[in-house]
Amino acid sequence: MLETSQISHNYKGTQIFNFPDIICQQESTLLILGHSGVGKTTLLHILGGILQPSKGKISINNTSLYEMAGNKLDDFRGKNIGIVFQKPHFVQSISAQENLMLAQKMAGNSIDKQHINDLLKKMNLENRANFKTYTMSQGEQQRLSIARAIINGPKLILADEPTSALDDKNCDEVIKLLEYQSKSLKAALIIVTHDNRLKKYFKEHIELF
Amino acid sequence: MSLIKLAWKNIIHNPLNLLLNLILLTLGIGLINFILSVNNQLKDKFDKNLAGIDLVIGAKGSPLQLILSSMYHIDAPTGNISIEESKAFLREGHPLIKRSVPLSMGDSYKGFRIIGTDYSMLELYNAELSEGKKWSGIYEVTAGFDVARQLKLSIGSRFKSSHGFNDDEDLEHDHGTFKVVGILNPTGSVIDQLLLCSSESVWEVHDHSEHDKEENPQLETDEHEDHNHSEHDEKYDHQNDMSRQHLLEHSDKEITSILVQYTNRTNFQALSMPRNINQNTDLQAASPAYEINRLYDMMGTGTKALQLIAILIAIVSAISIFVSLLNSLRQRKYELSLLRVLGGKARSLLSLILTEGLIMSILGFILGMITSHLALSVLTGNLSEKYNYSFNAWTLHGLEAQLLIASVFLGLFAALIPALLAYKTNIHKNLSEA
Structure with a gap:
């Protein structure tokens, strides 16, 4: 499913990050732990097709990510990778439901209102469909961003500190939701975090130094 | 959720900015059209009434x-x-x-x-x-x-x-x-x-x-x-x-x-x-052709001054669109990167911002047209009361199409730099900073 070999990234003149090789199978979950400043977000962006590393190779389902041209990479990312960010950000001017429509549209898929409604229901957000996202609670926003990450049925779900802003109860809920949804999509899930609470949920983890 | 709809939602998300831009656009475009219409109708009236009189x-x-x-x-x-x-x-x-x-x-x-x-x-x-x-x-x-x-x-x-x-x-x-x-x-x-x-x-x-x-x-x-x-x-x-x-x-x-x-x-x-x-x-x-040209010359000075003011207002409105787009871009840096993460292409962001500028300028054009013709019908009422001279407030003078094209260019021009910035947006950097 996901395979990396010898990736390292070099910010202009400053740090060099060397990352261990990562292999993650379909339907499995990988936790990547590390303190601030060890390049967690950099790694997640590299895996998500957002940042081209200085060296190394990433392939997803045998497609080498950064050998694709810009537009093709955008398409591939939209269709195959779902990302949940630390702080859930949305397009402010439109409603929760419309943000999900936008995600379908941007990935080049047609808009499927039925699917969106089902997903909102699963996330317990059906009564928030027409709310502007900034009027929703932290927990609701994080659930919505999970909905957005999985709406196009990605092969790989990446989560960047998805729980660090949440209390224990919401943390538990979000992690279970992420795991459940990625299993049902038969997708691989990679969580990058410094949140040690998550260790107890996952067997496999890699620590970055 | 098409790009045009998203652009529209983004514009109305900031109603005060929109209001300011539209007021300026309406004033600028409306004043230009008003001057053109009055000039055109006056000349038309004068010419028709020349009736071959030497x-x-x-x-x-x-x-x-x-x-x-x-x-x-x-x-x-x-x-x-x-x-x-x-x-x-x-x-x-x-x-x-x-x-x-x-x-x-x-x-x-x-x-x-x-x-x-x-x-x-x-x-x-x-x-x-x-x-x-x-x-x-x-x-x-x-x-x-x-x-x-x-x-x-x-x-x-x-x-x-x-x-x-x-x-x-x-x-x-x-x-x-x-x-x-x-x-x-x-x-x-x-x-x-x-x-x-x-x-x-x-x-x-x-x-x-x-x-x-x-x-x-x-x-x-x-x-x-x-x-x-x-x-x-x-x-x-x-x-x-x-x-x-x-x-x-x-x-x-x-x-x-x-x-x-x-x-x-x-x-x-x-x-x-x-x-x-x-x-x-x-x-x-007295020779009508000569005297009427003299009259046009006298009116021309006033008309030119007004035209200059109108063009200045139009330029200010372009700057205002530019500034408000640039400001909103700074606020929406993360949003735009998000669109890219979701699979949006760089050129989609370019057209999104251009569309926002375009929608504003076309709205301004429409409002300007309505305002100028309303003003004209008020003037017509006054004129016909005083001189029994009737204007047709709602006739077109043929330059509207050019004015529309000018408005479109104004919108595109004002949105160009913000749109290019959006096009070149560095997703990784924006997402890491947020």
């Missing part, structure tokens, strides 16, 4: 005033001229003159001027009867199309004129009740705004009011009898001789001015005719 002969005074009063009927006449003096120009068969039209002014009815003239006036403006007949007897009137429509005159209507050109009841003549005998078809020229009668009717009204004020005390009752349809009223039945020869016989009488068409306007003698008249007679000759 020369206006009248009493000494301001040449522009003579032109305005005799051709456009919007200023007071310069005075009167005697028929004796003007015989040479009124006589048929003058080698340089194809057509001359005598005008006698002084009275009006509800602000519409009553002009004493003969049938050459109809030929000059290509006016035809729509109903009734041409004026001939004393106090018979043939009404222009607009007068008849606005004052609801029909064949048989009677009215009393008032002295001067304002609608002032105190100046109403006690004598001479005019009777409408015909109504003209619309021509689009100034004749639509006039009440036409014979010169003798004009003289008659004034002679009566000057000499025999007490002669006809029953006039009030006369008016009540109007509704009895006394078709064979003696006063109106007497047929008047409308020939030019007949007019010239009254050499002791006066008229106001003469409209002249040359037989050949490039003829050398014709060209020197105005100078001859001005130097050798007590008359004044």
